[in-house]
Amino acid sequence: MSELVLVNGEDEMILNMGPQHPSTHGVIRFIVHTDGEVISRAEPDVGYLHRAIEHIAEKCTYEGFMPYTDRVDYVCAMTANHVWASAVEKLAALPVPPRAHYLRVISDELNRISSHCIALGAMAMDLGAVTPFPYALREREYVNDLLEELCGARLTYNYHRVGGVGWDMTDAWRDKALRFLDHFEPVIDEFDRLITMNEIFVKRLANLAVIGAEEAVAYGLVGPNLRAAGVAFDLRADMPYATYGDILPKIGWQTPVGSGRMGQTGDAWDRFWLRVEEWRWSVKILREALDQIQATPRGEYLIAPKRLRPKGDAMARVEAARGDMSCYVVGDGTPNAYRARFRTGSFNAMGLVREKSRGLMVADLVALIASLDIVAPEIDR
Amino acid sequence: MKAREIFERVAASAGHEAVFALDEAGEGAAVTVPDKPADKAKAGAGQGHADAGRDASFHARPADLMTVMGVLRDDPELRFDFLQNLTAVDWAKREVIQVVYHLFSYAHRHEICVRVDLPRAAPHVSSVVSLWPTANWHEREQFDLLGVVFEGHPDLRRLLMPDDWVGHPMRKDFQEPKTYRGMPTSRPSPLDLLVTYDRAHAPKPQVAPAAAAPAPAPPKAETPS
Numbered sequence A: 001m002s003e004l005v006l007v008n009g010e011d012e013m014i015l016n017m018g019p020q021h022p023s024t025h026g027v028i029r030f031i032v033h034t035d036g037e038v039i040s041r042a043e044p045d046v047g048y049l050h051r052a053i054e055h056i057a058e059k060c061t062y063e064g065f066m067p068y069t070d071r072v073d074y075v076c077a078m079t080a081n082h083v084w085a086s087a088v089e090k091l092a093a094l095p096v097p098p099r100a101h102y103l104r105v106i107s108d109e110l111n112r113i114s115s116h117c118i119a120l121g122a123m124a125m126d127l128g129a130v131t132p133f134p135y136a137l138r139e140r141e142y143v144n145d146l147l148e149e150l151c152g153a154r155l156t157y158n159y160h161r162v163g164g165v166g167w168d169m170t171d172a173w174r175d176k177a178l179r180f181l182d183h184f185e186p187v188i189d190e191f192d193r194l195i196t197m198n199e200i201f202v203k204r205l206a207n208l209a210v211i212g213a214e215e216a217v218a219y220g221l222v223g224p225n226l227r228a229a230g231v232a233f234d235l236r237a238d239m240p241y242a243t244y245g246d247i248l249p250k251i252g253w254q255t256p257v258g259s260g261r262m263g264q265t266g267d268a269w270d271r272f273w274l275r276v277e278e279w280r281w282s283v284k285i286l287r288e289a290l291d292q293i294q295a296t297p298r299g300e301y302l303i304a305p306k307r308l309r310p311k312g313d314a315m316a317r318v319e320a321a322r323g324d325m326s327c328y329v330v331g332d333g334t335p336n337a338y339r340a341r342f343r344t345g346s347f348n349a350m351g352l353v354r355e356k357s358r359g360l361m362v363a364d365l366v367a368l369i370a371s372l373d374i375v376a377p378e379i380d381r
Numbered sequence B: 001m002k003a004r005e006i007f008e009r010v011a012a013s014a015g016h017e018a019v020f021a022l023d024e025a026g027e028g029a030a031v032t033v034p035d036k037p038a039d040k041a042k043a044g045a046g047q048g049h050a051d052a053g054r055d056a057s058f059h060a061r062p063a064d065l066m067t068v069m070g071v072l073r074d075d076p077e078l079r080f081d082f083l084q085n086l087t088a089v090d091w092a093k094r095e096v097i098q099v100v101y102h103l104f105s106y107a108h109r110h111e112i113c114v115r116v117d118l119p120r121a122a123p124h125v126s127s128v129v130s131l132w133p134t135a136n137w138h139e140r141e142q143f144d145l146l147g148v149v150f151e152g153h154p155d156l157r158r159l160l161m162p163d164d165w166v167g168h169p170m171r172k173d174f175q176e177p178k179t180y181r182g183m184p185t186s187r188p189s190p191l192d193l194l195v196t197y198d199r200a201h202a203p204k205p206q207v208a209p210a211a212a213a214p215a216p217a218p219p220k221a222e223t224p225s
Helices: A053-057 A066-070 A077-092 A098-126 A132-151 A171-196 A199-205 A213-218 A224-228 A244-251 A268-295 A345-356 A362-371 A376-380 B003-014 B037-043 B062-074 B135-146
Strands: A002-006 A013-017 A029-035 A038-045 A311-320 A323-332 A337-343 B019-023 B057-060 B082-091 B096-104 B111-119 B124-126 B149-151
Touching: A029 A362, A038 A345, A038 A362, A053 A066, A053 A337, A066 A077, A077 A098, A077 A311, A077 A323, A077 A337, A098 A132, A098 A171, A098 A268, A098 A362, A132 A171, A171 A268, A199 A268, A199 A362, A213 A224, A224 A268, A224 A323, A244 A268, A268 A362, A311 B082, A323 A345, A323 B082, A323 B096, A337 B082, A345 A362, A345 A376, A345 B135, B003 B019, B003 B057, B003 B062, B057 B062, B062 B111, B062 B124, B082 B135, B111 B124, B135 B149
Parallel strands: B057 B111, B124 B149
Antiparallel strands: A002 A013, A013 A029, A029 A038, A311 A323, A323 A337, B019 B057, B082 B096, B096 B111
């Protein structure tokens, strides 16, 4: 739904984009002020997906809130589960068995792969390249099947628990996961040949919507967007949580950062390429995690807390597919949280869109939003 | 850098009365995971370690917030370049709204939490947008949901709720209005409207009058005999 409004006596035209626009990745509205094809400013109008999830957290128990965290970011629900579980565990000082940590890492990384499938496939499609989208979604289906077998759901997993995870994995599942990785690794190279290094695609994205390191930090960009700007910071490596501290040194981890290979550092192509690199690293992490988990005792995957009545406040941070997702939770000694707050990657990225859109072409606004991997429910929560 | 060093450095630059109530909890007090399963179950009883659940934090006086934040961001030893999270908590019983700033430094990889207590009746505090542009949307959200007024904010409008919404929904005493622009904000649960039939005392099924009345005599067939 787009409509044109001509501002009286001015050359400026106001174009309404959204909220039901296919390339806004959810329900977001932009009020685009343009001069011809050039945007003078794009004002984001969010809140269409506001479900008051933080308010719901005050109304149900710590454990009972877990399914709602899936809805914070339904493209990468596993990490939202993870951040809530870690925040409550930190708040109440609960122990988590090592096997649960490995299962969390495995499920997080699988979900990261599927989330990036959506991000990359949809971005290519937003720019007019339709073919990569079904390729990416085909791979996502395999991940969904795997996760469905692990926890019974394909999208909103509700897999992590306060104190562990919901179910253990089986050997058959582990074999399937390894088989998927064997299949997926060559697919990444195929995807590179198909789109990442495609000359037309590179020319379309290189030097577009450049976000430098200083700007990225000031505006609080996180995750792949921050790393594409050249800041080598990844929570998994720099502030290891779960069992990433045991896994990453074994696989020779090097935080991938944008280097301006096709243009300036921090352009839209860098952000695209960085997510492809994250696929490769996720595969390596998964192989190592699926190997190391064999050493942990079977069946010890959950220490369910009894009488959870924590007091105080705690902040937990987890590297989600859209970067550092943090959860701040306040307890007042009752079974419900007194206050919860999710700070997500898309929320921060969206705050930058107004600044970055100045001087872009209308068609490039879509590229900017897609390259920041904005998912609307994450903004509004 | 440890919380105490950060606190003392800020106090030295911004004035000793500007910051107070340092809470070092969490640092040095690692969560101990017991080995035996029986102990694990006990540790999982929700009590756990007394200190582990908190982040190191200190309070700042609202009037000195900008000075304190300026030191935290610009001091080369501190360099908190990332406003990781900004939120507010409504402590209705204490008549306080607490704004909580979580800061992180990419340069030094340390973090700190700064708290500011504001009177609940008039929660006004300086905006930190000039220090961290990312605060723009964070402050708009807290203004929207809790009614904290950030003075000096370039564009303090509601973010998530409609512009003409009345009240701040995350306040503990917020009452949801019955209608919004003539639309009801709640609807009866369909389960309440569900008609249930009590089978035991249900009225006997009425015999259909057509069946009760003697059927009209069929036209007499001419039968032999």
